[in-house]
Amino acid sequence: MMQCQICNKKTATIHLTEIAEGLRTEMHMCEQCAIEQGIAAKSQVSINELLSSLLAVQPSDDELFGPSEQKISCPHCGFTLDQFRKEGVLGCPYDYELFEKSLLPLIERAHNGKTNHSGKVPSKTPQDMKKQIEHLNLHQQLETAVRNEDYERAAKLRDKIKQFENGRKITPSETGG
Amino acid sequence: MYLAPRSSGVAVPESDFTWGCISMKLTDISNDINEWFSGAGPLADIVVSSRIRLARNLAGHKFLGHCSTAEKKEILEKLKNVLMSLELGDKIFYISVDKTSVLNRDFLVERHLISRHHALSKGPRGVVIAQGEFFTAMINEEDHLRLQVLKAGCQLSECAKQINHIDDMIEQQVSFAFSPRYGYLTACPTNLGTGIRCSVMLHLPAMKMTGQIEKFFNAARNMGLAVRGLFGEGTEAASDLYQISNQVTLGVSEKTIVSGFEKTTIPEIVEYENAARNELLSKQTATLDDKISRAMALLQNAHLISSHEALLLLSHLRLGINMHRHMGATTPAIKRLCALARTTDKDKGLSIATINRLFMLTLPAHLQLNYGKLLDSTHRDALRAQIIRSALNQDT
Numbered sequence: 001m002m003q004c005q006i007c008n009k010k011t012a013t014i015h016l017t018e019i020a021e022g023l024r025t026e027m028h029m030c031e032q033c034a035i036e037q038g039i040a041a042k043s044q045v046s047i048n049e050l051l052s053s054l055l056a057v058q059p060s061d062d063e064l065f066g067p068s069e070q071k072i073s074c075p076h077c078g079f080t081l082d083q084f085r086k087e088g089v090l091g092c093p094y095d096y097e098l099f100e101k102s103l104l105p106l107i108e109r110a111h112n113g114k115t116n117h118s119g120k121v122p123s124k125t126p127q128d129m130k131k132q133i134e135h136l137n138l139h140q141q142l143e144t145a146v147r148n149e150d151y152e153r154a155a156k157l158r159d160k161i162k163q164f165e166n167g168r169k170i171t172p173s174e175t176g177g
Numbered sequence: 178m179y180l181a182p183r184s185s186g187v188a189v190p191e192s193d194f195t196w197g198c199i200s201m202k203l204t205d206i207s208n209d210i211n212e213w214f215s216g217a218g219p220l221a222d223i224v225v226s227s228r229i230r231l232a233r234n235l236a237g238h239k240f241l242g243h244c245s246t247a248e249k250k251e252i253l254e255k256l257k258n259v260l261m262s263l264e265l266g267d268k269i270f271y272i273s274v275d276k277t278s279v280l281n282r283d284f285l286v287e288r289h290l291i292s293r294h295h296a297l298s299k300g301p302r303g304v305v306i307a308q309g310e311f312f313t314a315m316i317n318e319e320d321h322l323r324l325q326v327l328k329a330g331c332q333l334s335e336c337a338k339q340i341n342h343i344d345d346m347i348e349q350q351v352s353f354a355f356s357p358r359y360g361y362l363t364a365c366p367t368n369l370g371t372g373i374r375c376s377v378m379l380h381l382p383a384m385k386m387t388g389q390i391e392k393f394f395n396a397a398r399n400m401g402l403a404v405r406g407l408f409g410e411g412t413e414a415a416s417d418l419y420q421i422s423n424q425v426t427l428g429v430s431e432k433t434i435v436s437g438f439e440k441t442t443i444p445e446i447v448e449y450e451n452a453a454r455n456e457l458l459s460k461q462t463a464t465l466d467d468k469i470s471r472a473m474a475l476l477q478n479a480h481l482i483s484s485h486e487a488l489l490l491l492s493h494l495r496l497g498i499n500m501h502r503h504m505g506a507t508t509p510a511i512k513r514l515c516a517l518a519r520t521t522d523k524d525k526g527l528s529i530a531t532i533n534r535l536f537m538l539t540l541p542a543h544l545q546l547n548y549g550k551l552l553d554s555t556h557r558d559a560l561r562a563q564i565i566r567s568a569l570n571q572d573t
Binding site (some may be wrong): 078079087093096106110113115117122133164 | 234236240243319341355359367401423426427428432567
């Protein structure tokens with residue numbers, strides 16, 4: 001326990017760091033000495049005050065991401081997130097892209113943490129899109145393998161992803177079926 | 178008062194109902210059960226039926242909630258034409274759900290040909306049904322297209338194969354909304370990805386009687402499955418028929434979901450129910466016989482019976498017949514049940530198909546459609562009791 005640098009008796013509970021003209025000084029004192037020095041004004045801050053002070057310094061959504069998804073409406077169908085909260089369904093397929101940031105946590109929760117499609121792909125899908133899906137799938141499998149601590153499989157998948165990214169053809173035996 | 182069931186309906190308003198060029202009536206199918214409820218198929222003493230549904234939406238269109246009536250009509254016409262042109266090996270027919278009567282809609286719901294949501298929603302919508310009712314396609318339900326394949330017993334792989342083939346045929350003619358990341362795009366994010374919902378309907382009376390049904394609920398919950406009653410919310414307690422289905426549709430392939438059901442979920446639940454049936458037989462014979470005897474006595478003698486009561490009592494007869502057929506059970510009540518069966522089914526024994534027929538044909542909309550007019554609940558209860566008495570008493 002650090003002792004108060006003023007009275008040298010009590011335990012120091014106030015730690016003051018002061019930087020003036022590039023010089024950093026530290027002071028450690030007990031609450032009573034701090035009050036006498038006019039440093040510690042309040043020993044307890046309500047949780048509400050603490051939260052509002054934290055929120056006050058947070059940048060707004062608009063500052064972080066540009067115009068917030070909360071305020072925009074879809075140019076194709078006029079859908080807004082407010083409508084989604086009321087109805088639970090989306091307005092058009094494009095909404096998944098437009099409101100992705102807001103929808104993603106919900107999608108993740110509904111599908112047991114999964115966020116990438118695995119399974120049937122329409123036969124008419126262009127070849128490059130099929131490759132993109134395969135790529136996403138491999139990453140998802142890798143994440144699952146790491147989560148399950150199946151490092152042998154994870155290593156194989158990592159190699160496969162490397163091969164895939166280098167444009168090499170992967171045989172079915174390499175993909176494990 | 179005497180209410181004789183008629184063989185075909187007369188006074189019920191006809192639906193817009195076409196079968197190729199031939200028009201037909203719903204009463205042509207309402208007098209019998211559909212194939213998937215016949216009591217046949219693998220593990221059918223516990224797994225009554227298997228069902229797979231796919232959710233699809235046309236690319237380039239809004240989801241239904243944001244479509245104008247004109248756009249809904251356009252989607253309906255487009256999909257109806259594609260579906261009616263499919264080569265399914267069976268005849269297919271179409272019903273305009275928005276134009277047909279409330280009774281007809283209720284009938285379609287009871288028969289699992291459309292969902293309750295489809296019956297109650299608004300705007301241009303319809304359903305395409307294959308003869309034998311193994312395949313239906315709801316147009317303009319929550320999504321533009323909901324395909325469904327149903328089979329008797331435990332046949333999920335077969336359902337998956339068939340529905341995939343039908344989906345492929347449809348995709349030759351239209352483009353579905355699809356994203357590389359999220360798969361098939363659906364109106365509700367909970368159906369996203371494969372858009373697949375696999376369900377099996379299970380008859381679990383012994384787990385209920387032995388107080389172990391919670392075990393089933395827990396097993397289902399742990400596997401991330403949803404549990405519902407066969408004839409709608411809340412009816413599971415009456416009929417002992419439960420429907421379990423997957424909830425996750427994104428990030429897990431169709432193949433993985435189906436094999437999870439077939440290799441893990443179904444065998445585990447079948448084992449629980451069989452263990453409970455063995456326990457009833459070895460340790461709780463009096464409980465078992467009491468349930469079966471009471472069910473026989475009431476069903477053979479009641480003059481007024483509600484749908485709820487009929488479902489519960491028929492469930493106990495179904496259990497008795499299956500325990501005799503599959504486990505060789507010969508308790509006093511089961512012996513009497515089988516003797517009764519010999520007199521009614523001409524020495525072939527009371528079949529599960531007969532019990533299932535009584536289950537379905539005594540549901541409210543079936544009763545009224547087959548009788549030919551709308552009936553109040555007292556008249557329905559009288560007609561239901563009469564149909565059941567006729568089936569179970571040779572002299573009635």
